[in-house]
């Protein structure tokens with residue numbers, strides 16, 4: 097309502113301006129005709145004339161009316177160069193700021209909401225370099241000022257900064273025009289004010305801040321290297337520290353483009369994913385799932401049976417799986433690809449030199465033009481009193497610690513209800529552990545929507561896990577009864593007994609012990625990088641878990657492409673890492689897979705969206721497989737066929753999601769998905785049905801009513817009388 101009133105007031109003022117012939121007054125001819133009258137007025141009441149002129153100027157600029165240039169000339173003619181300059185400089189800046197604020201009030205929210213995430217890059221750019229852009233645009237009078245006011249109003253650029261940058265930027269142009277106004281009698285046209293030489297000067301002035309900024313950046317880049325002696329020759333083009341997903345892919349790309357690359361790994365080739373992360377956890381989950389299916393075989397018409405197995409054998413299979421995958425990441429494979437692999441601990445001595453303490457003794461020192469840090473992350477261990485005394489497992493130590501046991505932990509306490517905690521808790525529960533899962537947050541997997549957390553909790557509870565959400569761990573104790581974790585819940589302390597404790601509270605980037613501190617690189621949270629994955633030193637890049645953000649194997653590999661290509665070819669072209677379509681999956685049963693926004697994220701970020709759901713209980717193949725639970729939830733831009741995000745909860749959700757990832761990555765909408773043939777009966781048909789639900793909700797109801805009439809007429813002219 098307020099917006100409507102303001103719009104009406106503005107329209108009325110603009111109409112009045114034209115109705116009263118304001119536009120006829122603001123021409124060069126009219127100015128010349130009335131110059132003597134204006135001068136007389138000023139002679140009688142100089143301050144009043146100046147104040148009236150100032151107010152009129154502000155109004156013309158604020159309402160984006162034509163005539164500001166003429167008024168600037170008038171200022172020169174009436175008040176002389178300096179007084180005219182002061183009046184116009186302040187009035188034009190004030191008017192422009194008001195115009196910007198009006199545009200902001202009327203339009204910004206709608207525009208930001210409508211374009212949502214697509215404006216993120218613009219908003220980020222404005223936050224970072226907005227003053228530069230504005231200054232440049234103001235300096236070069238070729239850009240219509242009212243358009244600049246309007247466009248800046250749609251961005252989050254602060255109003256105060258807008259005012260002073262505008263005033264500074266417009267000053268040279270204002271000076272030229274006010275000065276021309278002092279010679280009004282000699283002026284034939286507005287075009288005559290700006291000679292080609294003056295235009296060129298303005299253009300150069302406009303480019304100047306951009307050049308200056310590039311220069312400042314170049315100097316900043318150089319400054320970090322002060323005090324370091326850059327080698328004149330390098331042993332290799334690239335040194336990569338860490339041979340997990342990020343390091344392996346970086347080295348692979350470098351070798352493929354024939355760069356000389358050295359890959360350094362202190363532990364096992366393949367890093368976390370192969371040795372202690374994705375691969376062993378998925379192998380364990382497979383055995384656990386089979387045990388679960390045997391227990392519930394009656395659901396498939398077979399006799400339910402209690403699986404008999406040796407836990408040691410299950411853990412041995414986990415190692416066999418690792419061994420089977422290991423050749424993909426092995427020293428032999430990478431050496432054959434042309435990578436020099438050094439097994440040892442790498443440490444940066446300066447921005448170009450890495451020293452390696454080789455595992456089999458000895459030391460190597462290498463220089464490289466660029467370095468990629470791919471050192472990964474390690475389990476986050478909280479500072480809980482008693483933790484070290486009682487002892488604990490993490491995803492790093494679990495595989496070795498349980499490998500020799502004949503049976504799984506009898507009473508397992510899992511601390512942490514994120515993806516790793518939930519996956520391992522369910523797997524070990526299905527293999528016979530009595531599991532208690534403690535989560536401080538009120539719900540499991542809090543990055544997902546509430547309904548997803550609820551479904552996961554339901555599923556874990558069905559597997560016999562005691563899920564304690566909203567429980568704050570306080571301390572660990574050990575007495576005759578055994579080990580206990582004391583937690584607080586609703587102001588009450590509860591002691592939870594256990595035999596083994598698994599700490600699964602997330603993973604912290606590995607930042608210390610290899611020279612970052614000595615180079616002055618911040619080692620507090622994660623390895624900070626810019627959009628090109630450069631660290632503080634532009635020749636040192638970071639990729640994978642060490643740089644935080646999305647801690648997945650596929651994102652580590654994705655980042656590795658950007659880091660290695662920028663490291664090797666950045667002098668020609670640098671690529672900004674693209675995090676726009678990142679999928680992930682948590683392999684609990686039922687799986688939870690997501691790409692793009694969740695409903696809660698869209699709500700929190702004020703992004704309007706339409707939600708379409710399809711329940712898997714309606715899918716033929718899911719029913720046949722006894723997997724008829726879960727859903728697909730698709731978020732789209734209201735009224736548009738553009739996917740914002742998808743969440744799938746169900747069997748093989750991680751596989752099903754791939755189609756949506758492709759669609760989002762290549763800007764395909766649900767219509768395209770609907771027009772694609774899916775094999776019957778498969779789980780992937782669910783994707784098509786979800787698209788069908790969206791289509792149904794957008795069916796052209798009026799057209800369908802007309803079609804019903806048409807068919808009625810074709811049947812003999814009768815109108816439809818209700819359902820057949």
Ligand SMILES: Cc1cc2nc3c(=O)[nH]c(=O)nc-3n(C[C@H](O)[C@H](O)[C@H](O)COP(=O)(O)OP(=O)(O)OC[C@H]3O[C@@H](n4cnc5c(N)ncnc54)[C@H](O)[C@@H]3O)c2cc1C
Pocket residue numbers: 337338339340341342343360361362363364366367368369370372373374375377440441442443470471472473491516606609610639640641642647648649650651652683
């Ligand atoms: C239990 C668990 C399950 C997971 N499941 C999945 C999953 O299903 N899907 C998924 O996408 N992700 C999963 N992840 C996450 C995934 O494992 C990681 O995101 C991925 O391994 C990150 O790769 P990276 O290359 O960044 O780091 P890492 O794999 O950790 O590799 C870093 C390597 O650097 C080495 N290193 C460190 N410092 C030095 C040094 N100074 N000198 C020499 N070498 C050094 C380390 O020894 C290590 O081998 C899981 C993680 C865990 C713990």
